[in-house]
Amino acid sequence: MRYLIFWASLLLASPVYARTTTFECSLPRYSDRTGGLYQEKGGLNLTxxxxxxxxxxxxxxxxGSNEVMLLPNQEGFTLIEVTGTGNVMVTAITFGGVAVHSRHSMVGKNEILPSQYYGRCTAK
Structure with missing residues (x-):
């Protein structure tokens, strides 16, 4: 049922001729492999x-733009991007606009640079 609501909300949020919705995300808080939670001025902004x-x-x-995988679920949807170098970026957005963006970056054979950003997305 929520899957249908998701698609219906996207349809109603944009003109009928366009059938697209832009989500602007502001993610000012983040954590990294040290485990701390930090506030970043300006934060991470994704569209x-x-x-x-x-x-x-x-x-x-x-x-420019890159295609990402779109995975709707009962409470919102998830967007998955695989970069040109094979690193994975995952953004989950609830129907209420709460968002989290996770980066899984590998640098070299023995190092991973994980990070996670927290904030909100709005449909335009």
């Missing part, structure tokens, strides 16, 4: 474009 007609999603950045 996603969801095309409900094609059931595709894109992360929009300074250098």
């Amino acid at each position: 996603f474009l969801v095309d409900q007609t094609a059931r595709k999603a894109y992360v929009l950045g300074n250098n």
Whole structure:
């Protein structure tokens, strides 16, 4: 049922001719492998474009856009990006707009740089 509500909300949030919704995410708090929770001035800002007609999603950045996997669930949806180097970025957004973005970055054979950002996303 919530799956249907998700798609219906996307349809109603944008003009009928467009059938796309932009999600602007502001994630000012983060944690890293040291385990602390930090506040970052300006934080991490992400923008996603969801095309409900094609059931595709894109992360929009300074250098263009990249397609990401769109996985709706009962409480919201998850977006998964695999970068050109194979690192994985996961963003989960609830229907209420609460969001978390996780980065799983490998640098070298013996080091992983995990980080997690917390904040909110709004549909435009």
